[in-house]
Amino acid sequence: MVRPRGGSSLGVDIRGDTSAPAMSTMNEVSPIEPTSPDLSKQLDSQTQAQAQDKSGKPHSKRRRTRSYLHRFADTCLKYTWLLPLLIMIFLLSLYAVNPTPSNPMHSAIFLSYPQPPKTPGGPIMYGKGKKDIAFVAFYTIVLSFTREFMMQQVIRPLAKFCGIKGRGKTARFMEQVYTAFYFGIFGPFGLYVMKRSTLWYFDTTAMFEGFPHREHEACFKAYYLLEASYWAQQAIVLMLQLEKPRKDFKELVGHHIITLALIGLSYRFHFTYMGLAVYITHDISDFFLATSKTLNYLDAYITAPYFGTFVGVWIYLRHYINLKILWAVLTEFRTVGPFELNWETQQYKCWISQYITFGLLASLQAVNLFWLFLILRILANYVFNSVAKDERSDDEEEEEIEEAQAEAESKATLATGAQQENQAPKLVVNGEPVAEQRGPRTRSRKA
Incomplete structure (x- = not known):
């Protein structure tokens, strides 16, 4: 089998639910490129002009404060981890004032009840x-x-060291390495x-025995809520839509909505x-996918x-095991454990929850x-296609074209601005622009 030239081994980007972007890989939050000298001079002149008001006095405190806020916002956009870090430090400082369970921040940092x-x-x-909501919110910030x-x-x-080139491919690489790191721990x-539970190994009967499961060990509850924080953080960044939607964007959004609904x-x-x-x-x-x-x-x-x-793991876990769970919802859901709706005793395993559970799991x-x-x-194309060619993914190819076009447009804009600056009239006499004379001036003699 001939391997593709000049591209990834599989020739295309693998689809899945690990494609949610991060703030640091958004197109609008890419590292700041160095500006041209002419543009730098223009920015410097504008800054100096804004530094003084009409009377020539230094700018007011309001303008100074606004300037500081703009600088802080620019810094947070460049270093997207800074704002979550500052929020974490602030919240932890509030807890440090009174590190006891009576402090409201205690429920955000530690397990409650x-x-x-x-x-x-x-x-x-x-x-x-309800205090568990604070726990999920705080660790959403931590995971951010x-x-x-x-x-x-x-x-x-690491991407630069490995020779990953192109902003789009670098962003995908960064996303997948972090995803592999996260699920390498939480898997x-x-x-x-x-x-540690009676559920081992995917025992569907244990899902309904002893219902309702209102209490859990610390590791169980921590795992469940930290996973909720992870998917909440993913959904928040995804819903911002700060980058061009990918081809499976609708499916990715739908997956996150279903996942959050199932978790809650x-x-x-x-x-x-x-x-x-x-x-x-x-x-x-997801670990094998990433x-x-x-x-x-x-x-x-x-x-x-x-x-x-990876394909074998995906089919076994996402389809065989989950279809087994779906079948248990249709069968054991009614026959194992109580089957009634009683709000006082928190018995919610009834026909309504059965339909909702099956609908969400079937949608997933x-x-x-x-x-x-x-x-x-992708697997079939790789196995049966023996033609050695640059068959990269449409997303990667489109991104490379867009990056080249954006770079060309940026250079053209800078060149046009410099040309207009050199050709534009510098003097205005009686409201009419007059070209500035660059030659040596001579004094006219009176006859």
Whole structure:
């Protein structure tokens, strides 16, 4: 089999739910390019002109404050991890004033609603409540800082070291390396949590036994809420729409909406065992997806066999296991455990929740099937297409063309501005522009 020339090993970009951008990879937040000397002079002259008012006095305090705010905003746009860091420091400082459970910030930093052990020497269990929203919100900020800092300060230099060229490809590489790092931690963490529960190994009957599951161990609750923070952070950046939508943008948005709905409803109505299983199937498959994309960008020799492994993991976890869960919703949901709606006893496993759960999981499965179709098409093209050619993804090719056009337009704009500056009249006499004479001036003699 002949490997493609001058591009990634698979020839195209692999689709999936790890394509959500970060603030540091947005087109509008790209590193500031050096300006031309003429443009720098214009900016300097404008700054000096704004530094004085009409009377020639120094600019007012209001203008000085506005200038500081503009500089701070520009700095936050250039270093996208700075603002989340400052917010974290501020919130942690509020907690440091009174580091006790009575401090409202305690519920944002630590797990809330601890319950005494059910058995002597047993683990402390944690209930659920509104304070958990503060926990999710705080760690959404923490994950925002972690993501942006790692991508800008660690992964971007790594991309340069690995020879990744092009702004679009560099952005994709940064996104996938961080995603692989995150799920490389939370994938095994989820398996550890499942191992400590009765759910091991994807036992669908245990999802409904002992319902409602209102209390959990610390590791279970922390894992569930931290995952909620991760997907909330992803959705916020995705919904900003600060970059050109990719071809599967609608499916990606739909996936995030369904995921957040499943997280919120499963936690509120105590279907967390089912949610844990869905979490794990997506976390592990996302790790293989992100690492497969990373190897693809690096044009590594193991890309093809690793991609085949990824396809097997994807089909097993996202389709076999999740279809097994869907079948359990249709069958065991009614027969295992109580099946009634009682708000006082928090019994929510009834026909309404059954329809909602099945609808959301089926919608998630439909999106995953769409991505599976794209993945299998990539695999088929690689296996059966023996023509060695530069068959890069449409997104990468379009980005390279757009970058070249933007660079050409920028140079043309600067050249036109410099030409107009040289040709434009400098003097105005009686309201009419008059070209400035550049030759030596001579005094006229009176006859």
